[in-house]
Amino acid sequence: MRIECRDLNVRFGAQTVLDAVGIDASDFRAVALIGPSGAGKSTLLRVLGGLLAPDAGEVRIDGQRVDFSERALLAHRRGVGFVFQTRGLFPHLTAEQNIALPLVHVHGQSPEQARETAHALLARFSLDQDAHKRPYELSGGQNQRIGIARAIAPRPRLLLLDEPTSALDPELTAEVLDMIHELQADGQRMVIVTHEMGFARRACDQALFLADGRILEAGASADLFSRPRTPQLQGFLRKVLEWVP
């Protein structure tokens, strides 16, 4: 899998949130997108997922240019799974329905097929007892895992995760990261925005460092973490790795 971005620009009013972002990531299993708060990580992920059209620049996935017209985006989104930071499920639907509804209405499965797919996934991640519960009856960790199950149910070629654990307690964070790690082992390609540096370093083979709307460093995550070149990344890692009073 290859993701290329060229001269991506996103502005909100007078504020430039992504500034000439260039990315060329190929042959990766998982890309960790790291950077300080407000850097534009969520914005970049939304562009990759076809939820936001950039003001300028282009995105290519496996060499194919993403067409940002509304009609073409419907097709693009079908091939990409998206996991939100928090409250990503539909509150009026049960866990099973959350997974099955898009399969039926977007991916053309029959309702029985979709229900079976949903059950198989829930069982695989030990969520079978929760199939008929609604989001408000589930813990934050269960909510996130169901959100991930929904995102991978249609077998997307790319999974995008926006800080999937940052709203969770530490013990719940572990159960969600374990699930993501298991998906990586299965060959699911993904880009994950995360503040869990241990996970970014060990579970992701590549990393991007975004600060102030610019990509400052990119490459193998082992290199980025052990030999940060820019003072910005050095400062960022110092801050997130150890607490200095």
Add this chain to the structure above:
Amino acid sequence: MPIGRLFLRTPKDGRAKLLLNGLLVAAVLVGFVALSVARVEGRYDFTDLWTYRTRLAMGFGMTLAFSVLSMAASLLIGFASATGSRSRILPVRYLCRTYVNVIRGTPLLMQIYLFFYIIGDAWGVEDRLVAGVLILSIFEGAYISEILRGGLDSIEGSQLEIARAVGFTPAQATRLIVLPQLLRRTLPALAGQFASIIKDSSLLSVISIVELTQTIKEVNAATFAFTTDYLFLGVLYFALTFPVSLLSRALEKRFAYEN
């Protein structure tokens, strides 16, 4: 045990205590009404009501029909207005907001008289029944519009983003995500508004629509059994609105914790 304790709610009250208090209130209310009736030397006479049973049944049916038709029409008007008052097209938005404010800020009785002559004379809607449903629906639609607008506001913007992310088209997002959530959030309030429609339809009697209240007025002109006639009228309206408010409360309980 001090006698006062009999009337205080505590965590472990037996049925007998609750029943006792209920009966007490019922006795006081019935006593008050009976006393009032006695003071004006009113009489209870149900034979007259029985004589006019067919007309009463027709009036009751008419009120029921008016209410059901107006519920449907006011829901449509209310939904259009709620959507319109959030529109990006400013004239549409102002039109809807003006409608809601003017209708909610003036009495129904005035609207009935005014619209009956405007709709009836200027626009040639001769049929009183059609005019009646229209007037009532325009009135209740303004309240329903506000209920639905609040509901739409309360559905988080992120729900639409999630709907897009899973691949839904805008039409699917509306049908599968927005409308079901809107219904859950607003059904209790809508049910309350439906009870108001039933009661408000009684005002249509002023343009001589022979619904329940007008029927009782006419019957009363013949029987002069004022007390029985109007008590009975109250009972009939209550028989219509009470189930609706029970339903409303049940729905409220069911959906309250889901959001």
